[in-house]
Amino acid sequence: MDIINHQFRLATRPVGAVKRSDFTYTGEPVRALADGEVLVRIQYVSLDPAMRGWLNAGADSYMPPVAIGEVMRAIAVGRVTASNNAGFAVGDHVSGLMGVQEYAISNGQGLNKVNPALAPLPMFLSVLGMTGLTAYFGLFDIGQPKAGDTVVVSGAAGAVGAIVGQLAKAHGARVIGIAGGADKCRYLVEELGFDAAIDYKSEDVAAALKQHAPKGVDVFFDNVGGDILDTVLTRLAHGARIVICGAISQYNSTGAVQGPSNYMQLLVKRASMRGVMVADYYPRAMEAITAMGALLASGKLKSREDVVQGLETFPETFLKLFDGSNNGKLVLQVHA
Amino acid sequence: MDIINHQFRLATRPVGAVKRSDFTYTGEPVRALADGEVLVRIQYVSLDPAMRGWLNAGADSYMPPVAIGEVMRAIAVGRVTASNNAGFAVGDHVSGLMGVQEYAISNGQGLNKVNPALAPLPMFLSVLGMTGLTAYFGLFDIGQPKAGDTVVVSGAAGAVGAIVGQLAKAHGARVIGIAGGADKCRYLVEELGFDAAIDYKSEDVAAALKQHAPKGVDVFFDNVGGDILDTVLTRLAHGARIVICGAISQYNSTGAVQGPSNYMQLLVKRASMRGVMVADYYPRAMEAITAMGALLASGKLKSREDVVQGLETFPETFLKLFDGSNNGKLVLQVHA
Numbered sequence: 001m002d003i004i005n006h007q008f009r010l011a012t013r014p015v016g017a018v019k020r021s022d023f024t025y026t027g028e029p030v031r032a033l034a035d036g037e038v039l040v041r042i043q044y045v046s047l048d049p050a051m052r053g054w055l056n057a058g059a060d061s062y063m064p065p066v067a068i069g070e071v072m073r074a075i076a077v078g079r080v081t082a083s084n085n086a087g088f089a090v091g092d093h094v095s096g097l098m099g100v101q102e103y104a105i106s107n108g109q110g111l112n113k114v115n116p117a118l119a120p121l122p123m124f125l126s127v128l129g130m131t132g133l134t135a136y137f138g139l140f141d142i143g144q145p146k147a148g149d150t151v152v153v154s155g156a157a158g159a160v161g162a163i164v165g166q167l168a169k170a171h172g173a174r175v176i177g178i179a180g181g182a183d184k185c186r187y188l189v190e191e192l193g194f195d196a197a198i199d200y201k202s203e204d205v206a207a208a209l210k211q212h213a214p215k216g217v218d219v220f221f222d223n224v225g226g227d228i229l230d231t232v233l234t235r236l237a238h239g240a241r242i243v244i245c246g247a248i249s250q251y252n253s254t255g256a257v258q259g260p261s262n263y264m265q266l267l268v269k270r271a272s273m274r275g276v277m278v279a280d281y282y283p284r285a286m287e288a289i290t291a292m293g294a295l296l297a298s299g300k301l302k303s304r305e306d307v308v309q310g311l312e313t314f315p316e317t318f319l320k321l322f323d324g325s326n327n328g329k330l331v332l333q334v335h336a
Numbered sequence: 337m338d339i340i341n342h343q344f345r346l347a348t349r350p351v352g353a354v355k356r357s358d359f360t361y362t363g364e365p366v367r368a369l370a371d372g373e374v375l376v377r378i379q380y381v382s383l384d385p386a387m388r389g390w391l392n393a394g395a396d397s398y399m400p401p402v403a404i405g406e407v408m409r410a411i412a413v414g415r416v417t418a419s420n421n422a423g424f425a426v427g428d429h430v431s432g433l434m435g436v437q438e439y440a441i442s443n444g445q446g447l448n449k450v451n452p453a454l455a456p457l458p459m460f461l462s463v464l465g466m467t468g469l470t471a472y473f474g475l476f477d478i479g480q481p482k483a484g485d486t487v488v489v490s491g492a493a494g495a496v497g498a499i500v501g502q503l504a505k506a507h508g509a510r511v512i513g514i515a516g517g518a519d520k521c522r523y524l525v526e527e528l529g530f531d532a533a534i535d536y537k538s539e540d541v542a543a544a545l546k547q548h549a550p551k552g553v554d555v556f557f558d559n560v561g562g563d564i565l566d567t568v569l570t571r572l573a574h575g576a577r578i579v580i581c582g583a584i585s586q587y588n589s590t591g592a593v594q595g596p597s598n599y600m601q602l603l604v605k606r607a608s609m610r611g612v613m614v615a616d617y618y619p620r621a622m623e624a625i626t627a628m629g630a631l632l633a634s635g636k637l638k639s640r641e642d643v644v645q646g647l648e649t650f651p652e653t654f655l656k657l658f659d660g661s662n663n664g665k666l667v668l669q670v671h672a
Binding site for chain 2: 061062225230244245246247250256257258259260261262263264265266267268269271272274276277280
């Protein structure tokens with residue numbers, strides 16, 4: 001009996017925010033495995049802002065864009081249900097770039113085994129996956145906070161931001177999160193232990209930074225770009241480090257990206273701005289996973305996943321990243 | 337007999353490019369010296385793009401703005417003609433922030449003695465002064481070129497840019513200058529030994545960078561900002577370092593500063609952008625002066641000063657920095 005694999009394939013390059021019509025939802029029988037291949041039944045698909053960038057043609061990016069007709073690229077976690085590869089047994093759980101679909105066939109390259117006895121599967125897409133590595137190495141390698149430093153995180157209630165803030169706090173920094181809405185801000189302070197949170201939707205961010213970071217911002221971990229980056233640039237401390245992790249405010253822009261007008265503050269404050277790319281840190285993944293595992297165990301690091309049911313909801317669920325309606329790491333559940 | 341000191345005092349905050357009417361040209365008798373003070377007869381006044389920034393109120397800058405009514409701030413070099421300070425004798429030559437005027441009274445703080453037997457006086461305002469220190473430390477401390485790296489300099493025929501390019505070349509880098517006009521470009525290649533020059537007025541800078549820096553730009557020393565910064569951002573090599581020294585294209589802007597739209601390339605290319613502020617390096621000035629003195633002596637570093645006669649020409653002469661009509665370090669000669 002054929003297994004039918006449902007998939008979202010890119011139909012047309014989105015202009016602005018993605019729409020359902022930018023994709024085709026297809027169903028096709030799973031083909032027979034070749035030698036060395038494994039079949040993975042996908043359980044959870046990670047939804048990440050970076051995926052929006054993978055849809056743009058032409059831009060000089062770190063990966064080729066998803067081709068028209070190709071299955072939408074995404075990191076996922078699932079269970080091996082058939083294997084012609086000695087490295088993987090039926091029943092193994094694996095993560096990797098398996099796409100927005102129900103089943104993936106892989107030659108094993110880029111697949112990582114994960115142990116579901118250690119943590120719930122969605123956590124391997126968040127704190128114990130790419131999200132966690134991005135937060136950990138972006139903060140410590142690029143941001144280099146010292147104890148007592150003031151660390152500001154934008155998109156602070158998002159998947160990466162929430163981890164960054166907690167890691168900085170555990171490291172002895174004073175942590176201020178910028179997020180949209182009173183609920184998220186309350187969550188950051190009351191649940192995650194941030195020292196302060198700024199609601200950019202209702203507060204004057206510059207004034208709030210002046211209040212909460214009177215000596216200036218030593219480390220700014222930016223997931224957002226746009227006006228928030230420009231505002232934080234005006235409140236830097238001497239020698240500040242800005243970590244450029246993302247620019248979610250700009251990903252759906254149909255015009256030119258809003259560059260930081262106040263970038264000359266890098267000169268005035270002898271500050272630096274540097275990008276973090278998680279792929280550079282794969283060889284050091286164990287260092288981060290070990291450190292964060294210990295923090296999870298001790299309760300100093302909390303992970304929250306926002307699990308949405310149903311592969312077929314993909315286009316609309318993905319938009320939750322951009323309208324700010326997700327709570328924690330956004331994950332699509334495909335199979336139980 | 338009273339000595340009359342002529343001065344340019346700020347009358348009103350300029351909007352856009354400075355105009356003569358933004359200043360008053362005043363003459364007043366030099367007052368008697370107090371204890372500890374010296375009188376300096378100014379010979380040369382340094383004209384620098386940064387001076388435009390000193391005229392803006394409100395901006396969060398590294399120095400308070402020049403006050404209305406205050407003598408226009410500028411670095412100058414001159415000769416001590418009277419002294420009540422044991423540290424300075426009549427006949428000593430000194431440099432420091434003495435202003436756009438004929439005479440300055442100082443308590444000696446911030447004055448540095450210079451030896452006119454070693455080099456012509458204007459050179460103490462260029463390669464042997466702040467300009468040279470900015471180039472040296474910006475390039476080596478922030479840019480950190482390695483032999484074989486491709487170094488790109490904007491404003492390459494300007495005072496700082498020309499030194500940066502020659503220092504990088506002497507250090508074993510491949511050096512590409514961006515400048516305005518065929519004459520300047522010829523000068524960079526034929527006189528200063530740059531490997532290539534790009535005339536941004538007549539060439540497609542992105543295409544020219546692709547041609548001259550096919551492996552990408554390892555170090556970009558930016559004096560210009562605006563479109564040029566945005567274009568170079570698209571041609572970075574992996575791990576590139578961008579030195580933010582100035583943004584002369586933006587200093588006379590009456591709207592918002594044009595921030596670099598392509599700053600997310602810092603992430604794609606794992607690159608950094610950092611400001612250089614020369615004041616941070618005063619304690620290490622001797623290191624730079626010694627190194628550049630040796631290069632000057634060996635002919636590997638050439639200094640060109642564009643000396644304009646007459647204090648009273650200040651407002652118009654200053655504009656030469658912004659219309660690109662100066663050739664080398666722009667200096668105003670006040671007294672022989």
